[in-house]
Amino acid sequence: MSKDVIIKVENLCKLYGKNKAEATELMKRGADKDTVYKKTGVTVALWDVSFEVERGKIFVIIGLSGSGKSTLIRCLNLLTKPTSGKIYFEGEDIQKFSKQQILNYRRNKISMVFQNFGLMSHRNVLNNVAYGLEVKNVPRQLRENKAREMIALVGLDGWEEQAISNLSGGMKQRVGLARALASDPDVLLMDEPFSALDPLVRREMQFELLSIQSKLEKTIIFITHDINEAFKLGDTVAIMRDGKIIQIDTPERMSARPADDYVREFIESADKTQILTxxxxxxxxxxxxxxxxxxxxxxxxxxxxxxxxxxxxxxxxxxxxxxxxxxxxxxxxxxxxxxxxxxxxxxxxxxxxxxxxxxxxxxxxxxxxxxxxxxxxxxxxxxxxxxxxxx
Amino acid sequence: MKDYLLKFPDAWQFDVNDVIDNGIKAFSRNHREFFNIIKKGVVFSIHGIKDFLSFIPWWLFILIIVLIGCRVSRKKHVGILYGAMLFFIGSAGLWDHMLQTLSIIIASVVLSVLLGFPIGILLALKKDAERIVRPILDLMQTMPTFVYLIPAVMLFGVGITPALMATTIYAIVPMIRLTSHGIDQVDKEVLEAATAFGSTTLQTLVKVQIPQALPTIMTGVNQTIMMAMSMVVTCAIIGAEGLGMEILVATNRTEMGKALMPGISIVFIAVILDRITQGLVGDRERMPNE
Known part of the structure; x- marks a missing residue:
């Protein structure tokens, strides 16, 4: 049986700066990111990134800050426009979408959870969760019912009418998750969703995410800098450095056969810091x-x-x-x-x-x-x- | 030493006074109809506001302010204090002058908000517009008022019309600046979230940016009111009736006693308007979900 690929990324590059052509030439000749920046003033955020994500799986992208992982995830819903390369969603090239198609893609197919929650402080929990449905003009009664259902799913029933400022960090991210799930998307983009939470709450949220995932079977693209989190959640883990993907593998194979010393060190060093006492x-x-x-x-x-x-x-x-x-x-x-x-x-x-x-x-x-x-x-x-x- | 090294040479000095004066006069003559229509509109609106304020019996007016004062400050004695201030203005024989002053202020604040709000949004969204408009705003705030009062008087004659223009030019600036600032300040991730969930530009503006910026925008309204208040006496110079005119007349006759009461009245009105509008801002911040 062939793999059911929902998202496919081919040779994706993203450069910031004016002199992109020259920077591209340098990169092709194998220069590294810092040299290119010094010579041309161009920042290489992503270089020649390719991967496939299977439907219903959790794909984790891990890397340190500045490795380009946030840029990468933002390319997938076109919050950032790639410089070159292709992104296919269910076989369709999303960069060929019209404005309206992009809106529909974001409204129905792909949604996002943010590191600092990205919640709207002027709306209560219910109206935050219903936001995605509101912008696609779902009638009030319908969207509120759906929002209540999602709020219950993430375990926040009873908090619908509360102001966002009354919630703890963990609860805020539950709202963020409920909001992302409300429009029933195929793909969930999660940009370091648990990094702002303290270790115990983070564990709880990871568990929560896995249990929701087992119910809903969404495709999740998850970004983190925590290798424990990556291995715990990921069906597949991609490790990034300086805008490139170094290795894509299952957690088991990655820890057994790291592609190079960087990956090995990353696995070992990160392991120590995140341990509970x-x-x-x-x-x-x-x-x-x-x-x-x-x-x-x-x-x-x-x-x-x-x-x-x-x-x-x-x-x-x-x-x-x-x-x-x-x-x-x-x-x-x-x-x-x-x-x-x-x-x-x-x-x-x-x-x-x-x-x-x-x-x-x-x-x-x-x-x-x-x-x-x-x-x-x-x-x-x-x-x-x-x-x-x-x- | 040569003369032209000590004194700026006469030959290099220019004189455009007549050109500008004649230009404005000609402009005014040629567009008389147009300016008359504006003038009629302004006079009609301000008289309308004045008539409406006069229609409210004085005791009801005081009562309304007492109730609003209690509501926004959540303290009974504050509302009563506001009422006492208004009572003082009435017993100083300045009730009618106060209403006249208020009607110009209300008209110019409404005009400032109606114009300043969309301009502020435009500045926040279009960075090119900001580059052009920002120096103009600086100019409007620093140019001495009389410089643009003169053409206003030349075009509209003395009275409340140039007073309204001058007050609005001066008072609109904080409305524009704070609206733009409020929208600029909206959290980047919240905006990204709005986009990621498929909002159109208009939906993002109406459902996210404006509500998030509202406390700052309300501060802009408050500042606009305060700036308008500070123009009261200046307006009197070009013939706007009201408390400012009382002060101006007293100044010309050097009658301290006659100037003091309207002076205190202006302070009282400013305090009441300031606290009430600030109270509304505070309300928003305390209860973000209404």
Whole structure:
């Protein structure tokens, strides 16, 4: 069976500046981007980029800032006009489209999600999501119903009438996603959509995107500078440098066989920076007791918070151990002093411990892990479920 | 030392005064009909506004301002203060003069907004237009008013018509500048989003750029009102009735007492108009979704 290609890009170039002909000559002779800029004053944003995107797949383009990835994605809906090269959408050359055809292409076939959301602050959530339908003159009732449906899909029901300024970053990008989905496009362009979000929200959004994708099966062209994000989301990953694509492959093959040292370094270096540590997933312990507290007090605390272990700390929050509800009851009934029943053989970890290291400890531990800082003070706890779900 | 090295030589000085004067006179004679129509239109509109304002009983007028004041400031005492200011103007015997002044200001502000808003949009969208118009705007703001008052008087005669022209020329500038500035300032990514979802240029303008620029545009309206207020006395010089005329007459007779009351009245009107229009801007910013 032949591949179902929805977007095909051939030899795409984009140059900024006056002396394009000379710059093109230099590039053809193999000069690099900086030399060309020095000699001609022309910035080469894209050079000889070719790729195919299959319908229903996620195609990730990754590169550092200035590598031309944003220019590339903007060529696909003609926000930027390419200098040369061809872009085919379902076999049609989009650069041959008339003005009206371009409008229809943007309204029905391809939509976009932006890094800083690109939401309109004078409109509420509902009217932002309905914007794409509004410009193609869908009647109010119809477009609002569709918008509500999309808002529910991204998990923002109840927020329809809110002002954009009342939303958190993650919620804003959900609105951006709902807006892009509202016109039911075939292709979704996503320009570093999660880069402005903090790491935990980013993970949540990645998960959200994958689950929406499994329902709707859109074709997604996704831009990022985060290799973990690229490998997590991408069916195919293209890595860009200085306006050129260096390698296009599946994540597995790319990490197994990087095309050159740049790709290898990129995979390795980016890997380290994006790792989560204990402090990213820990929660505040619900139940804290002090050694001098009465056992009955500890029992009441545990009962009130619906937990079966309490964490014991001294006056300066230094972690001493845990006490279980069974032991506390024993202490109360037999009138034993609390300190004698504190379990000290609890697994602990430093707040900067990498999550993958915690995994093995968490699996063995009977109680949620205690997270300590360098002075041994209790900062939070991590449940087994939290570690597993964040990986 | 030669004389021409010390003094600018007479031979190099030119005199165009007569040429310009005669040119304008001839222009005025040849297009008398045309200028008369404009004059009639202006006089009719301003008298219309004045008649409308006079039609409102004084107490109702004060009441309306008190209510608007309370609404925009959200404080009762502020509205009442505005009412007290108007009451003062009335008890100083200047109610009718105030209405006259207000009608010229309203007319010139409406004219400034009607002309300045589209010009401002044009400047923001067409960078070529901006290169031409920006120096003209600078000229309009820095050229001493009297220089263009004279041709206005030559063409329209003394009275409210040249007063309206002069006030509008002076007051339209912030309207144009701030409209253009507001549209320029709209977030680039928001504009890209509008385009990416298939908006036409007109849809982008009406649905995105103008609403996003509205707080800045409203500041322009506020500035326009303030500039118009500052022209009141200048207008009196060319024969516009109102508070300015009272001050002018008092100045000519060096009567401080007679000048003070209309002076204070002008300040009061300026304060009320300023706070109310600024309050409207603030409202927009607080509640972006109406």
């Amino acid at each position: 204990a402090k990213h997933v820990m929660i505040r312990p619900k139940c804290l007791v002090k050694p001098k507290d009465m056992p009955s007090q500890a029992i009441r605390e545990m009962g009130a918070n619906d937990v079966s272990t309490a964490y014991v700390v001294d006056d300066k929050m230094k972690f001493l151990g845990v006490i279980t509800i069974d032991d506390a009851i024993l202490a109360r009934d037999k009138n034993l002093p609390m300190p004698s029943l504190i379990k000290t053989d609890v697994y602990t970890c430093h707040e900067d411990t990498i999550l993958s290291e915690i995994l093995s400890i968490a699996a063995e531990s009977k109680y949620p892990l205690a997270v300590l800082d360098s002075q041994g003070k209790l900062k939070g706890i991590i449940s087994k479920a939290a570690v597993l779900s964040s990986l």
